Amino acid sequence: MADESKMMFVRPNTCHDCGNGFYALQHARDYATNLGWNALDFSEELARQQSVFDGLDGNDPLFLYGFGHGNASLYSGQGEPPEIIFTTNQCDKLNNRLIYLLSCLTAIALGPAIIEAGALAYAGFNISWSWIIDPSNPDGTGGDPYEDLYAISMYDSANELWYAVSDGDAFNTAVQRSIDKYTEWIDYWFYENPGAPYSQQCIGILAANRDSLVALYNCEGLEEPLCHTVGCEWTGTECLNPPSANGNGGIPILLAISLITIIGITFFAVQK
């Protein structure tokens, strides 16, 4: 089993517009370190494929939080163009781990591939995760987003998932905390700072980011303590995927549709 005391942070800084995310994950790393976690910081030149693979092999962390550019089938790290780290065909090293990728679009194909490769849980986004900064900010996208009036709302919402994991929350609870944090920031822009020039744009981006967060789980066969860590459902004898698995309630919706269909057919038959 992977080492439950270790978290890996992957945070490149030389890819296009990556400075903000680099510093954002520094906040998440510091939060975890202050809580006593063994935080493995794969930043700057360490945010490359071979370093990350070696780090996973050598340290075997249970948790990984990666920031960087991505698309449906890959996640990338340092450099411009950025160096590819994980792809749908090369993500086996993530098996038995809990993964969060703050990146674009990976929930479409890479996330499912990561679960297929044996990861316990994955969270990521199925659209292009977006943010804005104050155009007058002299640091632009190279600085700490927590010091930018607008960018803090997007990055703090995204980081909330990892603050929750660091607090010891189950992964599905952490996903919900992040969703709730996006909504808190939406409320902030509506109720507390509606006069800021880009407040409405922030609301749209926060809502789009929030509603594109997808969580996938792989609970089968887990023993009880790890079952709870992942946020799966422990029945007393076995570990099941949480009711809201896949982040969109797909299974409950299918069940509801099936039930409605059965009731409809039964009602129709009785009427005849």
Added chain:
Amino acid sequence: METFSSEKKQHLIERIEQRIAQGQMAPVHTLGGRSYTTDQLIDEIKRGTSAGDDLLYQEKKLEDELNRLRQRG
């Protein structure tokens, strides 16, 4: 992601153009590795690119959230 009728798309574009005219749209950055100035935002939408679709989606989400918040009072 949602797809929009041509009427709905036009409505969302007009809202974006209105906010650009009022100086209420900042350049957008994405973790897909692209950034868009306000001029490029409209261009991407009109060309029907995936980036344009993302921007329309954000605008629709803004509309939904404003409705939710106004109903709450």
